[in-house]
Amino acid sequence: MDPHLLRTYVTVARLASFSAAARELGYTQSAVSQHIAALEQDLGTPLLARRPVVPTAAGERLLDHAGPLLLRLAAARADVVRLAAAPVQGLTLAATPTSLGPRVLAALPPAGVTLRVLARDEVPAAVATGTADLGLVDGLAAPSDPLRLPDVAPLTAHAVGEQQVRVLLPAGHPLAGRPALRLADLADARWIDAPDAGLPLAQLRAATGGGGFRSALRYDGIDLHTLTALAAAGHGLALLPAPVADGVPGTVAVPLAEPRVVHRGELLHGGPPRGAAADLVEALRQP
Amino acid sequence: MDPHLLRTYVTVARLASFSAAARELGYTQSAVSQHIAALEQDLGTPLLARRPVVPTAAGERLLDHAGPLLLRLAAARADVVRLAAAPVQGLTLAATPTSLGPRVLAALPPAGVTLRVLARDEVPAAVATGTADLGLVDGLAAPSDPLRLPDVAPLTAHAVGEQQVRVLLPAGHPLAGRPALRLADLADARWIDAPDAGLPLAQLRAATGGGGFRSALRYDGIDLHTLTALAAAGHGLALLPAPVADGVPGTVAVPLAEPRVVHRGELLHGGPPRGAAADLVEALRQP
DNA sequence: ACGGTCCATCAGTGATCCTGATGGAGCAGG
DNA sequence: CCTGCTCCATCAGGATCACTGATGGACCGT
Numbered sequence: 072m073d074p075h076l077l078r079t080y081v082t083v084a085r086l087a088s089f090s091a092a093a094r095e096l097g098y099t100q101s102a103v104s105q106h107i108a109a110l111e112q113d114l115g116t117p118l119l120a121r122r123p124v125v126p127t128a129a130g131e132r133l134l135d136h137a138g139p140l141l142l143r144l145a146a147a148r149a150d151v152v153r154l155a156a157a158p159v160q161g162l163t164l165a166a167t168p169t170s171l172g173p174r175v176l177a178a179l180p181p182a183g184v185t186l187r188v189l190a191r192d193e194v195p196a197a198v199a200t201g202t203a204d205l206g207l208v209d210g211l212a213a214p215s216d217p218l219r220l221p222d223v224a225p226l227t228a229h230a231v232g233e234q235q236v237r238v239l240l241p242a243g244h245p246l247a248g249r250p251a252l253r254l255a256d257l258a259d260a261r262w263i264d265a266p267d268a269g270l271p272l273a274q275l276r277a278a279t280g281g282g283g284f285r286s287a288l289r290y291d292g293i294d295l296h297t298l299t300a301l302a303a304a305g306h307g308l309a310l311l312p313a314p315v316a317d318g319v320p321g322t323v324a325v326p327l328a329e330p331r332v333v334h335r336g337e338l339l340h341g342g343p344p345r346g347a348a349a350d351l352v353e354a355l356r357q358p
Numbered sequence: 359m360d361p362h363l364l365r366t367y368v369t370v371a372r373l374a375s376f377s378a379a380a381r382e383l384g385y386t387q388s389a390v391s392q393h394i395a396a397l398e399q400d401l402g403t404p405l406l407a408r409r410p411v412v413p414t415a416a417g418e419r420l421l422d423h424a425g426p427l428l429l430r431l432a433a434a435r436a437d438v439v440r441l442a443a444a445p446v447q448g449l450t451l452a453a454t455p456t457s458l459g460p461r462v463l464a465a466l467p468p469a470g471v472t473l474r475v476l477a478r479d480e481v482p483a484a485v486a487t488g489t490a491d492l493g494l495v496d497g498l499a500a501p502s503d504p505l506r507l508p509d510v511a512p513l514t515a516h517a518v519g520e521q522q523v524r525v526l527l528p529a530g531h532p533l534a535g536r537p538a539l540r541l542a543d544l545a546d547a548r549w550i551d552a553p554d555a556g557l558p559l560a561q562l563r564a565a566t567g568g569g570g571f572r573s574a575l576r577y578d579g580i581d582l583h584t585l586t587a588l589a590a591a592g593h594g595l596a597l598l599p600a601p602v603a604d605g606v607p608g609t610v611a612v613p614l615a616e617p618r619v620v621h622r623g624e625l626l627h628g629g630p631p632r633g634a635a636a637d638l639v640e641a642l643r644q645p
Numbered sequence: 646a647c648g649g650t651c652c653a654t655c656a657g658t659g660a661t662c663c664t665g666a667t668g669g670a671g672c673a674g675g
Numbered sequence: 676c677c678t679g680c681t682c683c684a685t686c687a688g689g690a691t692c693a694c695t696g697a698t699g700g701a702c703c704g705t
Contacts, residue, residue: 072435074361089683099664104684106662114435116442121683122671129441132629135512136434143430147423148359148401154416155403213500222509225422342419376652389694391653396693408652409702 072113074144079106080118080130081137087124139223142196146224149201150341161185162347165194165203168295169269170336172314174232175207178354180347190267190293192221198339199224204348206339209269209312211236211332218337226339231355233333237316237324239302239309244323251328261287263307268298270309359400361431366393367405367417368424374411426510429483433511436488437628448472449634452481452490455555455582457623459601461519462494465641467634477554477580479508485626486511491635493626496599498523498619505624513626518642520620524603524611526589526596531610538615548574550594555585 083092083103093103111118118130126134161183166175168188189197191208198206206226210218217228238257240247246256264272264286272284287307290298295315302309303321312334316324344352370379370390380390398405405417413421448470453462455475476484478495485493493513497505504515525544527534533543551559551573559573574594577585582602589596590608599621603611631639 072361072431074359090681100683101665101685102663108684114438114442116438118438124683129438132441133434133438136430136437139512140427140430140434143423143427144359147420147427150423151401151403151405151416151420154419155401219506225426377650386695387652388654388696392693395653411652 072110074141076106076110076113077133077137078141079103080110081134081141083107083119083124084126084130084134089124142199142223146196146199146201146341149199150224153201154342158346159204159348160346162205162351163187163203164205164207164351165189165197166207167191167194167209167269168293169312169315169334170207170209172232172234172312172336175336175355178351180350183347188293191269195220195223195226195339198226198341201341204340205344205351207231207336208339209334209336211310212335214331214333216335218335220337220339224341226341228337228339229352229356231336231338233335234312234314236327236332236334237311237313238327239299239311239316239319240323240325241303241305242321242323244305247323247325249325251326253329254327255329257308258284261285261307263288263290263298263301263309265290265292265298265309267291267293268295270298270311359397361428363393363397363400364420364424365428366390367397368421368428370394370406370411371413371417371421376411429486429510433483433486433488433628436486437511440488441629445633446491446635447633449492449638450474450490451492451494451638452476452484453494454478454481454496455580456599456602456621457494457496459519459521459599459623462623462642465638467637470634475580482507482510482513482626485513485628488628491627492631492638494518494623495626496621496623498597499622501618501620503622505622507624507626511628513628515624515626516639516643518623518625520622521599521601523614523619523621524598524600525614526586526598526603526606527610527612528590528592529608529610531592533612534610536612538613540616541614542616544595546572548572548594550575550577550585550588550596552577552579552585552596554578554580555582 079092079096079098082095083089086092086095089103089107090100093100096103107119114129114133116129117127118133119126162180163185164179165187167190187197187203191210194203194206194208197203208218208220212218214233220226220228238252246252262272262284263270268290272286288301290301292298298309299311299315299319299322301307303319309316310327311324313324316322338352338355340348340352343349366379366383366385369382370376373379373382376390376394377387380387383390394406401416401420403416404414405420406413449467450472451466452474454477474484474490478497481490481493481495484490495505495507499505501520504517507513507515525539533539549559549572555577575588577588579585585596586598586602586606586609588594590606596603597614598611600611603609625639625642627635627639630636
């Protein structure tokens, strides 16, 4: 199970074509065919049905493994090389949209920062593969409970702050006048499902133990302004950290009383941070 | 970064010797030397100091990655092969010592079961690599919260039961008469640190947010009888699921009132279970 | 000084991995 | 039915790679 073979396998499966994969990878079609044949012989089972090119059951299973595997491989390489390479100029920060609270923004150095806003799952990957020097992720968690992150590589996490959670209601909503809300009261409401922007409904369902939380609209983007505008227009409720939820025009942000969860931010890095990254880690570290 | 090179690298690092690694892997010393040289050239940095053979900083970092990486690779292979191979005769079950509650024991088929009791981290690895068909892990968690398991591979988990948590006190302990205990009251007590037997103190500290929980004795074994005997003899307190803690001679098992955690068991499997494994999954599945 | 051990290096060879060419299968159009 | 096209499998050949076995230099204990 050579990683090269694995890589050509996933591109063949993705493009559903041997020849297209060969073009993309810079091989001849012959080489790709041999790669797949070698993999199938090694594993003792067909992985792809030909004509049309579709993964078999075993092939599907291999696809589940191959992505994380290749990611980890890239992460290992990047992590080791990072130690050896010269300290980088500048600082690349990968962050989820809701993780950029005032405290982080204040601590950023005045120049030389590249900021890439990514979906929640992509941040650890970016840090692991060295695409970013540091990562900022956030999410709902019980107080002083670490976030559950996909472990693509051994990353170090520091808590950088916990913020209150607010329910974002359109201004005219019947519950808008309440001083606080319990999540159980809102199980029957319609929610915006925005997995990439930090609001996966599945997480809410898990937190409250099951039912409810129907989705009114699924938002696959990442932009928070759009998300709050959707909430203001009555397309569904949203659960957001206080600094993001407060002051959105046309909405009311009501604190969440129950369950006792907080919006927690964590700073990720691979090896020991160096240069500007080290300064930022030091500045943001929980006192 | 060929996995073969990675494999010889980890064995060289483990044995601190090129020649010993060559013997173990069935290579010549020359080949091992070339493997390491190839890796170092590929990554552009020395990984090992020679004479004595000790990993450099970059090498240490690579070691952190290599283990999980090779594990995942083996897991991917096993998972795919499992789908293709003939359904296994019998059933191999990997379990932590505390995970074998009465419900599980009752559901086991009357014959043909191989049971391997392993440390908590080794169970997912055993299931992923196909050493076991099914895995049973357990641990403390908030009610209806999934366990945090090392994700060596995409495994499927089913909850199989939640049990009350008891503090195991020696019979003469001053707190033995209490109807219930709060963990915060016990932060200053001495605990048995038994990471392999399912009682890692680090987990307790995390659950209560920090301090306390000094360790009186560290128990590296896996055997529960020894652990309860240690607790009875006053070598420290232990936190155990009710079915294990109740009825241990010379001890009193007091329910834990605060924090509200349960002892949760989960059943793990890789691909879709087949044969006897499928029956057991069906029988244990939470109704 | 001298074996002994250990790792690095080198030459040689068998295996491997590519490319380019060829062939068969399926498909659309005539 | 035949033809032209696309797609994948297979084959032959050549460059490259990965091993072995031999040799050499560095260090260690005697």
